[in-house]
Amino acid sequence: MAEIDSLAGLSSDELNAHWMPFTGNRQFKADPRLFVSAEGMHYTTADGRSVLDGFSGLWCSNLGHGRREIADAVAQQLTSLDYSPAFQFGHPLSFKLAKRLADMAPGDLNRIFFCGSGSEAADTALKIARAYWRANGRPEKIRLVGRAQGYHGVNFGGISVGGMVGNRKTFGPALDVDHLPHTLLPENRFSRGLPDHGGEAMAERLLDIIELQGAENIAAVMVEPFAGSAGVILPPKGYLKRLRELCDQHDILLIFDEVITGFGRTGSAFAAEEFGVLPDILTTAKGISNGAIPLGAVFAREGIYDTFMQGPEHIPELAHGYTYSAHPVACAAAMATLDIYESEKLFDRVREISPHFEEALHGLKDCPNVIDIRNYGLAGAIQLQPRDGEPGKRAMEVVLEAYKRGVLLRWTGDTIAVAPPFIIETAQIDQIAQTLREILQTVA
Numbered sequence: 001m002a003e004i005d006s007l008a009g010l011s012s013d014e015l016n017a018h019w020m021p022f023t024g025n026r027q028f029k030a031d032p033r034l035f036v037s038a039e040g041m042h043y044t045t046a047d048g049r050s051v052l053d054g055f056s057g058l059w060c061s062n063l064g065h066g067r068r069e070i071a072d073a074v075a076q077q078l079t080s081l082d083y084s085p086a087f088q089f090g091h092p093l094s095f096k097l098a099k100r101l102a103d104m105a106p107g108d109l110n111r112i113f114f115c116g117s118g119s120e121a122a123d124t125a126l127k128i129a130r131a132y133w134r135a136n137g138r139p140e141k142i143r144l145v146g147r148a149q150g151y152h153g154v155n156f157g158g159i160s161v162g163g164m165v166g167n168r169k170t171f172g173p174a175l176d177v178d179h180l181p182h183t184l185l186p187e188n189r190f191s192r193g194l195p196d197h198g199g200e201a202m203a204e205r206l207l208d209i210i211e212l213q214g215a216e217n218i219a220a221v222m223v224e225p226f227a228g229s230a231g232v233i234l235p236p237k238g239y240l241k242r243l244r245e246l247c248d249q250h251d252i253l254l255i256f257d258e259v260i261t262g263f264g265r266t267g268s269a270f271a272a273e274e275f276g277v278l279p280d281i282l283t284t285a286k287g288i289s290n291g292a293i294p295l296g297a298v299f300a301r302e303g304i305y306d307t308f309m310q311g312p313e314h315i316p317e318l319a320h321g322y323t324y325s326a327h328p329v330a331c332a333a334a335m336a337t338l339d340i341y342e343s344e345k346l347f348d349r350v351r352e353i354s355p356h357f358e359e360a361l362h363g364l365k366d367c368p369n370v371i372d373i374r375n376y377g378l379a380g381a382i383q384l385q386p387r388d389g390e391p392g393k394r395a396m397e398v399v400l401e402a403y404k405r406g407v408l409l410r411w412t413g414d415t416i417a418v419a420p421p422f423i424i425e426t427a428q429i430d431q432i433a434q435t436l437r438e439i440l441q442t443v444a
């Protein structure tokens, strides 16, 4: 019988060599949690256990794992055109993918700029917004507005507009940005779907910022349609519509970060469509290529692109781009991913299965220390009362225990987040809820 090795043969030198992102390195390396393979809804750990993926990897493997069609498309692309220079030259697949994405997107969000990640998409969007106003003859419109508890990746633009204090406070001054308040209101606790209270009033806090800074100085407001990383913080009914109205009234661009909400998580292709609010710029990554190959895409409205199309034709209209923008292998992975979303009608499936998901999560309301439960589509969060003097530890213990019991979840602060692949079965949703119930009864 093969020897079980929870370290997968790694030496301590090898473990120490990798400085892991967003991870307590010392805690992890003392007791590593290693996956060695994945298929469908499950990971297999180094010590041979099967773990149900309740988090789509990291909000990205929406189709589940080990999709043959994606692997084949990637292999085929690698052997036919492994790389093509991203600047001044092109390859046909990126144009086909761009057209396909444009056709999926609401309204005239039909000009697509490719990058390599959600963080790059965020910074790209912010730069486009500023450069747009300059191209429009209004160079003073450079200020950016984000929202408390927002997450837009980890680059300097993203952490400036973002509002998660832990991701900002150790890195010194970022951009000078104003923040709307987050939309987590006590009167909305245990709402199912979009909460009822406070929508318009919370959006109108933008007027305070406009009064302070002057709309003539503000380029854009950037928000996630619902905040994912901070623990599925939903916009109260009417919030996004009011934000759109105020941006229109004051000539401010509205940017939706759909890195999590894009590609079906809400039951529609994009949250913009689901909530009936059209942003000027929309950022995506993650589910665009099922997490198999890194890719990000920024969608701009046609008029924004057109504004840039001026000046000498040989000069790049936007001095921005990445070596891996529109990487052919990533484009191939995305094409295959979109094929599967379509052929298996997986956005419809999210819609069909999300009432069961909602029921299962809200069934945990009576468990000890649960102070709020939130959900939309296949995204959900269970918020726990922080333990005195040890914020974040209770949720961490729950998630680590769930991993031991064969379910992958994620914690952020004292919130446990659940975001399974769209192929999840109802029995597997029940397994997640039952595992959580048992653990919540015992974690003090």
Ligand SMILES: Cc1ncc(COP(=O)(O)O)c(C=O)c1O
Binding pocket: 059, 117, 118, 119, 120, 122, 151, 152, 153, 154, 224, 228, 229, 257, 258, 259, 260, 285, 286
């Ligand atoms: C809304 C949002 N924007 C941006 C990002 C950053 O994406 P990446 O980690 O690919 O840079 C994330 C990642 O979780 C996200 O949730």
